[in-house]
Amino acid sequence: MSRNHWRKFTARFWKLVGGVSVRTKIFGIVLGSTLMLSLGFTLQVHHALRSVLEQKAQEQGISITRDIAARSTDLILINDLYSIHQLLVETQANFSDVRYAFIVDPQGQVLAHTFSAGFPTDLIEANTAAGMDYQNTTLVQTDEGQVWDVAVPIFGGKAGTARVGISDQSMRQTLTTLTTQLGLTILVVLAGSLLAASLLTWVLTRPILELVEVTRSVARGDFSARVQRWADDEIGDLAEAFNQMIIELGRLDVVRQEREALRKQLLEGMITVQEEERRRISRELHDSTSQSLTSLMIGLRNVSDVCSKPAVDEQIKLLRKEVSTTLDEVHTLAVQLRPVILDDLGLKAALERSVAEWGKRHKIAVDVFVHLGSTRLPDYMKTALYRIIQEALTNIAKHAHAESVSVLVERQKGGLVAVIEDDGQGFEVDNEFDSMHLGLLSMKERAELLDGTLVVESSSGYGTSIYVSIPIASKNGVDNGR
Amino acid sequence: MFSRLFIISCLLLFLLVACVPSNSSQSLVYIDLNNLESLPTPQKKEVRPLRVAIAAVISPQGSAESYAPLLDYISQELNRPVERVQRRTYTEVNELIRTGEVDLAFVCTSSYLVGKKQFGMQLLAAPQVNGEVVYNAEIIVPADSSAKSLEDLRGKVFAYTDPISFTGRMYPTYLLQKAGEDPEEYFARTFFTYSHDDAINAVAAGLADGASVDKLVLDYAIKRDPALAEKIQVIHTSPPFGMPPVVVNPDIRPQLKAQLTDILLNTHLDPDGKYALQDLDYDRFVVVSAEDYQSAEAIESAVQCCQPEGK
Numbered sequence: 001m002s003r004n005h006w007r008k009f010t011a012r013f014w015k016l017v018g019g020v021s022v023r024t025k026i027f028g029i030v031l032g033s034t035l036m037l038s039l040g041f042t043l044q045v046h047h048a049l050r051s052v053l054e055q056k057a058q059e060q061g062i063s064i065t066r067d068i069a070a071r072s073t074d075l076i077l078i079n080d081l082y083s084i085h086q087l088l089v090e091t092q093a094n095f096s097d098v099r100y101a102f103i104v105d106p107q108g109q110v111l112a113h114t115f116s117a118g119f120p121t122d123l124i125e126a127n128t129a130a131g132m133d134y135q136n137t138t139l140v141q142t143d144e145g146q147v148w149d150v151a152v153p154i155f156g157g158k159a160g161t162a163r164v165g166i167s168d169q170s171m172r173q174t175l176t177t178l179t180t181q182l183g184l185t186i187l188v189v190l191a192g193s194l195l196a197a198s199l200l201t202w203v204l205t206r207p208i209l210e211l212v213e214v215t216r217s218v219a220r221g222d223f224s225a226r227v228q229r230w231a232d233d234e235i236g237d238l239a240e241a242f243n244q245m246i247i248e249l250g251r252l253d254v255v256r257q258e259r260e261a262l263r264k265q266l267l268e269g270m271i272t273v274q275e276e277e278r279r280r281i282s283r284e285l286h287d288s289t290s291q292s293l294t295s296l297m298i299g300l301r302n303v304s305d306v307c308s309k310p311a312v313d314e315q316i317k318l319l320r321k322e323v324s325t326t327l328d329e330v331h332t333l334a335v336q337l338r339p340v341i342l343d344d345l346g347l348k349a350a351l352e353r354s355v356a357e358w359g360k361r362h363k364i365a366v367d368v369f370v371h372l373g374s375t376r377l378p379d380y381m382k383t384a385l386y387r388i389i390q391e392a393l394t395n396i397a398k399h400a401h402a403e404s405v406s407v408l409v410e411r412q413k414g415g416l417v418a419v420i421e422d423d424g425q426g427f428e429v430d431n432e433f434d435s436m437h438l439g440l441l442s443m444k445e446r447a448e449l450l451d452g453t454l455v456v457e458s459s460s461g462y463g464t465s466i467y468v469s470i471p472i473a474s475k476n477g478v479d480n481g482r
Numbered sequence: 483m484f485s486r487l488f489i490i491s492c493l494l495l496f497l498l499v500a501c502v503p504s505n506s507s508q509s510l511v512y513i514d515l516n517n518l519e520s521l522p523t524p525q526k527k528e529v530r531p532l533r534v535a536i537a538a539v540i541s542p543q544g545s546a547e548s549y550a551p552l553l554d555y556i557s558q559e560l561n562r563p564v565e566r567v568q569r570r571t572y573t574e575v576n577e578l579i580r581t582g583e584v585d586l587a588f589v590c591t592s593s594y595l596v597g598k599k600q601f602g603m604q605l606l607a608a609p610q611v612n613g614e615v616v617y618n619a620e621i622i623v624p625a626d627s628s629a630k631s632l633e634d635l636r637g638k639v640f641a642y643t644d645p646i647s648f649t650g651r652m653y654p655t656y657l658l659q660k661a662g663e664d665p666e667e668y669f670a671r672t673f674f675t676y677s678h679d680d681a682i683n684a685v686a687a688g689l690a691d692g693a694s695v696d697k698l699v700l701d702y703a704i705k706r707d708p709a710l711a712e713k714i715q716v717i718h719t720s721p722p723f724g725m726p727p728v729v730v731n732p733d734i735r736p737q738l739k740a741q742l743t744d745i746l747l748n749t750h751l752d753p754d755g756k757y758a759l760q761d762l763d764y765d766r767f768v769v770v771s772a773e774d775y776q777s778a779e780a781i782e783s784a785v786q787c788c789q790p791e792g793k
Binding site: 073074077078079080099100109110115116117118119120121122123126138139140141142143144146147155158159165 | 510511512513514515516517518519520521538541542543545546566567568569570
């Protein structure tokens with residue numbers, strides 16, 4: 001077998017062995033080895049006993065035949081056929097293994113035999129013994145099984161030959177009895193092995209199954225689960241180490257949760273501070289800077305009224321235009337920083353306006369649908385949703401090359417759902433989520449701060465869809481019906 | 483999953499079973515032990531063999547071995563197969579001679595005396611051993627026995643050979659009856675061995691405290707097995723009696739009788755015959771007459787026992 005074949009074989013073997021449960025493996029090993037051992041033992045004993053019994057039977061046959069030959073010599077010489085017959089019959093009666101006995105004279109005539117009526121004449125030729133032979137044994141197949149036919153010359157062959165047939169039936173019976181007893185013993189041993197295997201399986205698999213159960217609990221976040229230490233062995237050590245690991249994991253999890261909470265708090269604080277700052281700047285720009293610029297405009301008009309010279313008019317006109325542009329820019333900046341409308345008219349109006357403005361600015365067809373019903377949302381939630389959509393639109397404008405965009409915000413059972421779809425070039429989500437779209441990350445952060453989720457579905461050439469879902473619970477401070 | 487494991491296990495098991503060596507793979511002769519047929523009856527031999535009976539002076543095996551070369555020689559000289567016939571007792575052999583079932587018989591002296599009286603058994607010849615045509619009975623005891631004569635064996639175990647054996651039964655009975663004893667009472671127990679060598683062995687083994695045996699057989703046995711001499715001792719030797727003869731039925735064809743006499747008397751002249759005689763320790767066969775058996779006959783008629791059954 002080449003190395004390759006061997007490798008293939010071992011691979012298949014492990015596939016076969018690995019595919020079954022530990023219980024099956026243990027049962028297989030225990031039962032297999034018990035069976036192999038018992039059967040090998042039985043066959044060996046059967047074989048050895050058979051040879052011994054065969055030898056014994058042949059030796060007995062030879063002694064019996066020689067005895068007959070010795071005792072029949074004088075009887076043959078004095079022609080006492082009746083006594084010869086008696087000798088044969090008694091021999092057969094005394095030795096149960098003797099199937100037949102007969103005496104052939106030197107001319108091949110049967111002088112006496114133990115068959116009741118007639119004689120199987122083929123038997124005469126089946127075996128012979130020359131005058132100088134000690135004995136001659138031949139195995140003969142008969143209708144009653146195998147028979148060892150022993151021939152012993154009488155009086156050096158001058159008085160004929162004594163023949164005895166030793167049947168193998170009692171030998172077979174002994175063998176069968178022994179084999180049956182061994183078989184029964186094997187059954188008992190097998191039953192014992194099965195019990196032992198069950199016990200072994202139970203001892204081995206119970207802690208393993210418990211480990212699996214506890215591992216699943218830990219995976220679900222339950223760090224209170226513990227494995228019971230059943231025995232003071234390797235498996236017990238494993239259970240101990242496992243429990244130690246769970247305690248350590250639980251401790252780490254507490255630390256992690258604390259840190260996470262801290263981080264969330266920090267992030268919330270930062271966002272709040274940022275929003276407050278933006279709102280302040282936006283108010284400042286709107287209330288103070290815009291008012292100043294408007295006053296400047298009025299001042300400039302008054303100047304042109306007072307001093308009407310073509311050159312001055314020209315300059316003032318330029319200045320007024322400049323101030324007007326700055327006013328627009330300040331307005332846009334203020335809106336972008338913090339649309340006043342969001343605070344004054346709510347999310348629906350703010351979104352509809354800002355999305356429409358965005359479409360106009362970037363010349364992209366926008367479809368916006370906001371349906372919030374009668375729900376009044378808390379400020380931070382409105383801000384978060386507004387910012388997420390704002391960020392999404394910024395991304396689309398920057399990267400998507402989209403021709404149309406649709407924005408949907410809907411109040412659904414259990415929360416708010418926002419869907420932002422575009423028909424742009426899209427991107428491979430997995431590859432570029434973290435590196436290229438830092439904006440996406442901040443969107444996700446915002447959603448998660450509110451215990452919500454943000455899912456991006458996109459692939460190259462098929463546009464992008466962003467699904468945002470934010471739950472509304474008492475925690476998020478929502479008052480229905482207001 | 484289990485099913486796949488099961489299949490793998492089965493494959494491994496199969497391998498295990500396959501590894502156990504199996505026997506009986508060689509093709510065996512097949513015989514149906516229950517297909518019984520009647521045995522063929524022995525075919526009548528075309529040439530009727532000369533049937534020769536050997537009385538069980540020694541055990542059947544010993545007789546068969548010792549007489550084989552002589553029977554082969556007779557067969558060769560007669561140009562006719564010879565069949566050896568043996569029986570356990572002298573009486574049975576006598577019966578075979580009487581009915582003509584055997585043509586020639588080597589018998590014991592007493593067998594001849596009984597046969598002659600019953601149906602006129604005829605003498606053909608007798609072996610000559612060590613230049614003698616007579617033999618003796620010897621009473622033996624185990625080597626470590628303190629018995630010095632038959633008198634010392636009172637109340638002991640005594641082994642007879644054959645019920646009508648001359649040396650083995652008639653002679654010791656004669657001795658006891660002459661001394662006014664009843665043999666049935668004299669010994670604690672008696673038994674028959676039906677051959678002289680078995681009687682010798684019984685004494686040597688200590689089964690019997692004494693036995694009366696054919697001296698020729700004893701000498702022959704000691705020659706065969708010298709260790710036997712150390713196990714027994716002879717405490718009495720009888721006067722000589724006529725040698726156990728070779729006999730025939732009175733109705734034998736005269737031509738066959740002459741032929742057989744001729745062969746026997748000339749055996750020692752033939753190299754093969756001489757060889758056959760050596761096996762039996764015989765010098766030669768000689769002609770004997772009824773007179774040679776008178777001393778034995780005197781004892782036979784004096785003894786009150788040992789009659790064949792039914793006579």
